[in-house]
Amino acid sequence: MKGSGVDAWPVLALAGLLTIAAGAQAAPPWHTPPDRWPEPRNYQTPFDPQYDGRLLLSQEQVNRPFALKVSSPNRAYWFGADPDWPRDPSPACDGAEFEVKAEDASFWVFTEREDLLKVTLKKHYPNFLIRVRWVNERLLYIRVWWGRIVGSCYLLDVEARRVVYREMVRSGDIEFQQFKAGGNR
Numbered sequence: 001m002k003g004s005g006v007d008a009w010p011v012l013a014l015a016g017l018l019t020i021a022a023g024a025q026a027a028p029p030w031h032t033p034p035d036r037w038p039e040p041r042n043y044q045t046p047f048d049p050q051y052d053g054r055l056l057l058s059q060e061q062v063n064r065p066f067a068l069k070v071s072s073p074n075r076a077y078w079f080g081a082d083p084d085w086p087r088d089p090s091p092a093c094d095g096a097e098f099e100v101k102a103e104d105a106s107f108w109v110f111t112e113r114e115d116l117l118k119v120t121l122k123k124h125y126p127n128f129l130i131r132v133r134w135v136n137e138r139l140l141y142i143r144v145w146w147g148r149i150v151g152s153c154y155l156l157d158v159e160a161r162r163v164v165y166r167e168m169v170r171s172g173d174i175e176f177q178q179f180k181a182g183g184n185r
Contacts, residue, residue, distance in 0.1 A: 034172060034179035041176070044153065045168045051152055054122045055142070057161060059115040062108055070096050074137045077158060079119075081107035083130075095133025095141070101126045109140070109158045117161050125151075143169060 030043045066080030073094065083098035083105075100106075105124050109117040121130065121144045128145035135141050138159045145151035148171065155165040 029170070030172065030175070034175040037172070037176055037179075039176070040171070040173040042169050043172050045170060047152070047166045048150075048168050051146065051168070054124075054146065054152065055144075055154055055163065055166075056118075056120040056122060057156075057163075058118045058120070059161075060108065060118040061114070062116050062118075066108070068096055068098060070094070070132070070134070072134050072137050076137070077109065077111050079107050079109045079132060079140065081105075081132075095131065097129040097131045099126070099129055100124075105130055105144075107132060109156075111158050111161075117158060119156065139164070145169075149174070 029045045067082045068086070069078050069080040071078045081096075081098060081100070083096075084101050085099040086096070103124070103126070104120055104122050105126075106118055106120045107130075109119065111117060119142070121142075123146065124130065125145040125147050127148070128151070131141070131143040133141045135155065138157060140156040140158055142154040142156060143151060144154075150171075151169045153167050153169050154163050156162070157164045
């Protein structure tokens with residue numbers, strides 16, 4: 001800005017960045033708009049910090065059989081649970097979907113250590129199944145629903161005993177119905 005003693009370049013650059021940021025926030029959370037979906041679908045969004053603390057990791061000495069036990073691809077590790085359903089996965093299964101009616105659901109992971117890694121899902125929605133699958137020899141994919149509309153997906157490194165990725169999953173049923181009814185074009 002000539003004559004004001006202020007260089008225009010930084011001001012214009014900042015204004016441009018703020019415009020881009022505002023536009024990015026206003027972007028819809030789905031890749032393809034719901035009016036183009038052939039049926040309702042789930043979609044992912046960034047992790048919502050209000051769900052911090054819903055997945056807890058701890059170590060525990062456990063020496064008992066589990067009703068459900070699923071081995072990792074190299075058969076060195078396994079995860080086990082005592083779900084209400086199912087109790088008998090296929091031997092070729094790389095994961096399991098299971099139901100736990102209690103408010104807090106837990107499963108345990110064996111990684112050739114003295115103790116097991118205990119994974120607790122606090123206040124999960126018991127009407128939807130908990131999904132746990134081996135991605136590879138050391139990563140577990142976990143999907144848990146907190147309610148009818150929102151859940152979380154996690155990637156857990158069982159050797160490092162930490163979550164390496166997390167995001168939200170949302171049911172697109174409402175958006176699909178609204179767009180099909182012509183409410184949001």
